[in-house]
Amino acid sequence: MLLRYFVVALLELQNMCLNRGIRRLKDLPVLRILYDFFSSRLSAMTVPPLSTADSPTRTAPSVKPRGDRLQVLTWLTSSEVIAPVVVGILVLIGWELAVRLTNTPPYLLPGPSLVFTTLIQDWHQLFPSLMVTLRITTIAFIAAALSGLLIAVVFAQSKWIERSLFPYAVILQTTPIVAIAPLIIIWFRNNTIMALVVCAWIIALFPIISNTTLGLKSADHNLVNLFKLYNASRWQTLIYLRLPSALPYFLGGLRISGGLALIGAVVAEFVAGTGGQRSGIAYQILMSSYNLQIPRMFAALILTTGLGVAIFVTLTLLSDLLLRHWHESAMTQES
Amino acid sequence: MTFPSAIRLRHVGKTYANGTVALDDVNLAIAPTEFVSLVGPSGCGKSTVLRLIAGLSPLTTGDVQWGDISRDRLSFVFQDASLMPWATVQDNVRLPLRLAGVPKPKAEAAIANALSMVDLQGYERAYPRQLSGGMKMRVSIARSLVTQPSLMLMDEPFGALDEMTRSRLNSDILHLWETQRWTVVFVTHNIYEAVYLSQRVVVMAARPGRIVADIAIDAPYPRNDAFRTSPLFNDYCRDVAQQLAEASLGMPPLADLRQI
Numbered sequence: 072m073l074l075r076y077f078v079v080a081l082l083e084l085q086n087m088c089l090n091r092g093i094r095r096l097k098d099l100p101v102l103r104i105l106y107d108f109f110s111s112r113l114s115a116m117t118v119p120p121l122s123t124a125d126s127p128t129r130t131a132p133s134v135k136p137r138g139d140r141l142q143v144l145t146w147l148t149s150s151e152v153i154a155p156v157v158v159g160i161l162v163l164i165g166w167e168l169a170v171r172l173t174n175t176p177p178y179l180l181p182g183p184s185l186v187f188t189t190l191i192q193d194w195h196q197l198f199p200s201l202m203v204t205l206r207i208t209t210i211a212f213i214a215a216a217l218s219g220l221l222i223a224v225v226f227a228q229s230k231w232i233e234r235s236l237f238p239y240a241v242i243l244q245t246t247p248i249v250a251i252a253p254l255i256i257i258w259f260r261n262n263t264i265m266a267l268v269v270c271a272w273i274i275a276l277f278p279i280i281s282n283t284t285l286g287l288k289s290a291d292h293n294l295v296n297l298f299k300l301y302n303a304s305r306w307q308t309l310i311y312l313r314l315p316s317a318l319p320y321f322l323g324g325l326r327i328s329g330g331l332a333l334i335g336a337v338v339a340e341f342v343a344g345t346g347g348q349r350s351g352i353a354y355q356i357l358m359s360s361y362n363l364q365i366p367r368m369f370a371a372l373i374l375t376t377g378l379g380v381a382i383f384v385t386l387t388l389l390s391d392l393l394l395r396h397w398h399e400s401a402m403t404q405e406s
Numbered sequence: 407m408t409f410p411s412a413i414r415l416r417h418v419g420k421t422y423a424n425g426t427v428a429l430d431d432v433n434l435a436i437a438p439t440e441f442v443s444l445v446g447p448s449g450c451g452k453s454t455v456l457r458l459i460a461g462l463s464p465l466t467t468g469d470v471q472w473g474d475i476s477r478d479r480l481s482f483v484f485q486d487a488s489l490m491p492w493a494t495v496q497d498n499v500r501l502p503l504r505l506a507g508v509p510k511p512k513a514e515a516a517i518a519n520a521l522s523m524v525d526l527q528g529y530e531r532a533y534p535r536q537l538s539g540g541m542k543m544r545v546s547i548a549r550s551l552v553t554q555p556s557l558m559l560m561d562e563p564f565g566a567l568d569e570m571t572r573s574r575l576n577s578d579i580l581h582l583w584e585t586q587r588w589t590v591v592f593v594t595h596n597i598y599e600a601v602y603l604s605q606r607v608v609v610m611a612a613r614p615g616r617i618v619a620d621i622a623i624d625a626p627y628p629r630n631d632a633f634r635t636s637p638l639f640n641d642y643c644r645d646v647a648q649q650l651a652e653a654s655l656g657m658p659p660l661a662d663l664r665q666i
Contacts, residue, residue, distance in 0.1 A: 293488035296462050300482055301505045311504070315492045396533045397491040 181366040190370035197355060197367075201374045204336055204351030207264060208382070211271030212332040216325060218272075219279025223321075226280070227287035227313065228305075237284075244277035248335055252342040263348045267339040274335030275328040279321065286320025287313045319398050322390040329382040337375065352378075411435040411473050412557065412589045413459060418468035420454055420615075428454045430614035431468075436591060438473065438556075441583055443592045443600035443607045445646065447654050451615025452593045456482070456559045459591065475557055475589065481550035485562040487542035489534040495545050496521070496530040502553045520552040523582060540571035547579070551586065558583075558590045565594070576602060577630075584627060597650070601642045602634060609646060611653035619649040 146152065163183045169175075170182035177185055190197065222240070226233040252270050259266035290312050298308045340353035348354075352375050359368035413436045420429040429451045436442050444452040457463040459470055460482055481502075489498045496517050503513040521527055524544040534542055543563060550558065560579075564572040580603055583590055594600050600607045601623055609619035623642050625633060633639055 291488055293484040293486065294490065296460075297482065297484075297488065297501075298505070299462060300460055300480070301502050302478070303505045307505055311501070312490070315490065318492070397535055 178363045178365050181369055185366045186369040186373065189364075189366040190373065193367055193370060197352065197371055197374055200350075200352045200355045200371070201378060202351075203264075204333070204340065204353065204375070205378060207267045207271060207336045207340075207351060208329075208332045208378075211268045211336065212275055212329055212382075214268070214272050215275035215279055215328055215332060219276050219324065219328075220283055220321065222276075222280050223283035223287060223317070224309065224314075226284045227309075233284065240277060240280050243273060246273075248274050248338050249342065252339045253346070256339070256343050256346060256348070263343055263350060267336055267343060267350060270339035270342075271332045271335030274338075275332035278327040278331065279324040282320045282324030282327075283317050286317030289320070290316040319390075319394060322386075322393060326383065326386045326390065329386045330379055333375075333379050333382060410437060411471070412438040412440070412475050413473060413591075414471040415455070415459070416468050416471065418455075418458060418470065419466045420451065420458060420463070421466045427614040429458075430616050432615070432617055434608065434617060436589060438475065438589055439587045441590045441592065441603060441605045443594055443604040444610060445594055445597060445600045445607060445650065446610030446615075447612050447650070448595065449615075450610040450612040450653075452610050453561050454615065456561050456591060456593055459557075460559055479553070479556040481553060481555035481558050483546055483550050483558070483560040483563045485565050487534070487539075487546040489542055489545055489549075491534050494531050494533055495526065495537075498534070498545055499548045499552050501549060506553070516552050516554075517548075520548040523551060524548045524578070538571075539567055540575065543567065543571075543575060544578075547575075547582075551582070554586075556587075556589060558588045558592075560590065560592045562593050562595065564599070565596075572596075572599065573634075579603070580627070580629060597643050597646050598634075601639060601646060602629060607642075607646050609649040609653055618653045619646075621645055621649065 167182045167184055170180055181189075222236075226237065248270055251273075252266075255269050256263070256266040259269065294312055294316075295308075298312055303311070336351065337353040340350045341357055343350055344354040344357040352371050355371045356368055356375070359365070359371060415432055415434045418429060418432040418434075419427070421427050432451075432455065434442075434455070444455060446452050454463070458465055460480060461477075462482075490501070493501075499517050499520055500513060503516060508516070517530075518527075521530065524547050526541065526544050526548060529537070529541070534545070537545065546563070563579075564575050567575070576599060582588075592600070592603060604623055607621045607623060608617055609621065610616065611618045621642070625638055625642075
């Protein structure tokens with residue numbers, strides 16, 4: 072009976088997604104890129120490496136055509152997917168049973184079924200809030216990526232610039248955002264969204280600066296010499312050597328910063344929310360807890376966590392896409 | 407004054423900031439189109455000599471004189487292939503031309519030519535990770551010869567390769583040298599390689615780095631596998647080995663090794 076309940080809830084959720092939210096999500100450019108990437112990744116995975124023998128015999132790279140759908144199916148039925156899913160279902164069943172058997176009131180701990188129904192019932196309020204948070208996170212993240220890259224390039228130009236400014240980047244990172252968020256919200260009191268973006272940006276900036284600076288400095292020593300030998304200009308060295316060398320580091324920084332931008336946005340929304348300013352999903356969490364709507368709070372929490380995971384997966388895929396030809400981290404298990 | 411050498415090192419010395427004397431009073435003249443090998447124990451400064459010639463590191467004393475070859479017609483091959491992993495084979499080979507701003511049609515022709523010289527046609531679009539160690543080295547050599555250099559500085563280019571690949575690339579490099587008329591300074595720790603390739607083998611000793619012997623390998627080119635197994639080849643190898651052993655005899659006691 073319980074299982075049936077779940078299935079019905081899931082179907083209902085799917086219907087709702089189809090009716091409103093997801094259709095809008097599909098229009099987001101990020102998801103379109105993702106889709107394109109998925110199809111290209113699947114085809115890239117089937118290209119074997121060229122002949123590794125030293126003898127320069129020409130063997131044309133043979134492409135084994137394999138159904139994309141089949142690969143997805145194999146992946147879905149692998150233990151990698153099935154094991155965590157089974158654990159998840161068992162935990163949910165245990166949770167539901169525990170809540171029902173002990174008669175725990177929902178304002179202390181709601182069962183998963185109640186959380187799901189709340190999620191569906193309040194979808195029309197929660198989903199738009201989630202989109203607000205997603206927008207704040209995305210803007211802050213893109214701003215952090217661009218400004219972080221730029222600052223790292225400036226740092227890499229001279230030891231003196233780096234020595235003079237890097238400590239301040241560290242200070243920016245270590246200052247607790249909860250403490251300065253009220254100040255920032257006061258500064259931008261006419262524009263709450265802007266204040267939230269600034270908070271999330273501060274949190275997301277540092278990993279990009281530190282990672283990219285490291286990457287710009289870790290170009291292959293012989294290649295640096297080679298560029299010197301061929302009288303490469305500073306600009307040429309940056310474009311053709313330092314930036315590509317830093318790419319894996321930059322992407323690593325992005326993966327950390329994506330999650331941090333979301334955390335920054337959530338924290339700032341909490342602070343702004345206590346001041347009575349409406350915003351995204353964290354405001355919903357805050358209000359639900361004030362009103363003892365704990366199932367709704369859980370539902371909003373699930374959405375927030377889901378968004379965090381989605382951001383991480385997106386950035387991991389982006390990283391794999393950009394590095395798939397050359398970097399160890401993006402290689403499939405050949406050789 | 408007429409200058410018979412392509413390149414000449416006079417009283418060259420190199421002392422690092424920490425006081426280590428890498429080279430002390432090195433005198434070496436290399437004639438145009440000559441193939442000279444530098445051999446010696448590790449730490450004898452043979453790689454430093456190349457770096458000083460290339461201008462990658464400043465001299466402490468002495469000077470490097472250039473003959474009638476131009477300084478910008480110099481190429482350097484490193485011990486590892488040092489390819490850009492994010493670029494295809496042809497983009498790696500293109501690098502020196504791109505940095506020099508060579509127009510595209512001319513560059514394309516030069517790249518195709520360089521790749522055919524190292525027998526890598528058909529691999530233009532491959533990425534370095536798809537290639538074996540020997541093939542990567544070929545790409546590295548193609549990159550160095552795409553600018554049509556007159557002076558080739560090679561720093562243990564085949565040191566990391568297996569014996570089969572090494573001897574194959576040795577034959578290839580010798581063939582290219584004969585057709586391209588480069589001047590080559592070749593650093594190696596492999597006596598057989600040095601004798602097989604060179605017209606002259608310069609033996610160096612360590613602490614401080616200095617030249618202790620200069621042995622002319624008087625054998626005709628083209629050299630082939632028959633030369634590798636000839637008594638003449640063996641005699642030269644023994645000769646060089648003996649000089650190297652003598653050079654190593656003067657090694658300081660273990661306590662001094664910590665300075666390296």
